[in-house]
Amino acid sequence: MARPVRAVLLLTAVLLTSVAFPPAADARRDEVPRLDAARLSAAVRAAHTPAAASIARTNLEQGGPPAPGALEVAETGTPAYTIDPDFVRGLPGAPVGRLAYVAVVVTAADGRKATLQVTPQGADDWTVEAALSGEDEHRLAETLAPGAVLLSEPQINGWYALEPGKVTLLRASLPQNPVGESLPLAGYQRQLANRYGDRLPGGPADRKGEIGFDQDRPEQGVVPGAVWPSAGLLLLCVVAVILVVRRRGRAKPHREPGARKCSGSGLHRG
Incomplete structure (x- = not known):
């Protein structure tokens, strides 16, 4: 698996965990407004x-x-x-x-x-x-x-x-x-x-x-159940990024005269 894809998947796991399970939730339990x-x-x-x-x-x-x-x-x-x-x-x-x-x-x-x-x-x-x-x-x-x-x-x-x-x-x-x-x-x-x-x-x-x-x-602000639509939207965004990264990785390089050189894991190295 390409490094950009692995990095994006790792970021996805971290973000979804932070959204679905806020670290301060239990710490607020003894509080009142x-x-x-x-x-x-x-x-x-x-x-x-x-x-x-x-x-x-x-x-x-x-x-x-x-x-x-x-x-x-x-x-x-x-x-x-x-x-x-x-x-x-x-x-x-x-x-x-x-x-x-x-x-x-x-x-x-x-x-x-x-x-x-x-x-x-x-x-x-x-x-x-x-x-x-x-x-x-x-x-x-x-x-x-x-x-x-x-x-x-x-x-x-x-x-x-x-x-x-x-x-x-x-x-x-x-x-x-x-x-x-x-x-x-x-x-x-x-x-x-x-x-x-x-x-x-x-x-x-x-x-x-x-x-x-x-x-x-x-x-009382955010309703506990409302976290999942946000997580779903986040997941869709990350999937879209993965698809873009994979498509670029599979595309064959085509250099136009005068085009800038770009380094990346999806390009063949000369």
């Missing part, structure tokens, strides 16, 4: 609107307590993540969690507290859709180690500290592991697949109309 400071500030500002205050008052007045009076809205927020269905599926490189909302605490004049759930609407907008009693997210976030994020498993009302390579259960109504125990991400993924594999979008529970995972999906 973290908020930058600007987006976090925008989420907190959305909690300071009259509409957000109305939602907080409605929550604080549930059950017949007195009107909350003046409200104090916190100037900080806690990003709360929830498990990503692609991580449950075991897709390579899938993040463990995706942002669910930013939790902002509201305090009534008598000390009662509620938490506004500020959810993203596209890339830049935020809206307050609900309020929960108490300040659970804020209190749990205070226990996190530097660099860890708060991850929820709503099906068991569970909260975890997500750190590189592991999760640690902080609290759960139906704990699957002892509270305070850390679990490697590979083991956690296997647990999730066993618990919820049939409840993912498109699965048996979804087809029956039963409650499963949230259908809404944020934009």
